[in-house]
Amino acid sequence: VKKCSLSGSWVNDLGSNMTIGAVNGDGNFEGSYHTAVSASPNEIKVSPLQGSMQRGTNQKGQPTFGFTVNWSFSDSITVFTGQCFVDNDGKEVLKTMWLLRSRVESINNDWKATRAGRNTFIRT
Numbered sequence: 001v002k003k004c005s006l007s008g009s010w011v012n013d014l015g016s017n018m019t020i021g022a023v024n025g026d027g028n029f030e031g032s033y034h035t036a037v038s039a040s041p042n043e044i045k046v047s048p049l050q051g052s053m054q055r056g057t058n059q060k061g062q063p064t065f066g067f068t069v070n071w072s073f074s075d076s077i078t079v080f081t082g083q084c085f086v087d088n089d090g091k092e093v094l095k096t097m098w099l100l101r102s103r104v105e106s107i108n109n110d111w112k113a114t115r116a117g118r119n120t121f122i123r124t
């Protein structure tokens with residue numbers, strides 16, 4: 001039967017690597033995110049992530065989830081949400097959408113402070 005587990009190591013098409021630890025009884029998890037690219041001029045560092053996945057029998061082994069990456073090298077934060085699928089070749093894949101919120105100097109710049117996108121992760 002199809003079953004997709006979030007724990008372990010993942011890579012996306014931007015070359016970012018993510019490692020997710022064990023999912024606890026509440027469906028919560030922690031991990032780390034290492035990005036290859038950034039909008040920040042600062043030196044890129046590994047950043048912590050924390051999140052939750054839906055549990056319960058109705059997930060049919062392909063659970064939905066959300067997590068937040070608190071960037072350790074820039075004044076920004078990204079929230080991801082998505083679902084863990086087993087694709088048609090039997091491979092696990094995370095289909096996600098994300099919002100990247102950067103700190104801006106003034107409320108007048110709030111309009112340009114949030115970037116959005118889609119992203120797919122496969123297992124490394």
Ligand SMILES: CN1C(=O)N(C)[C@H]2CS[C@@H](CCCCC(=O)O)[C@H]21
Binds near residue numbers: 014035036040098
């Ligand atoms: C590399 N990325 C990646 O793997 N994404 C899915 C997107 C959404 S988070 C962003 C990186 C943000 C780094 C911190 C900053 O530039 O403020 C970009």
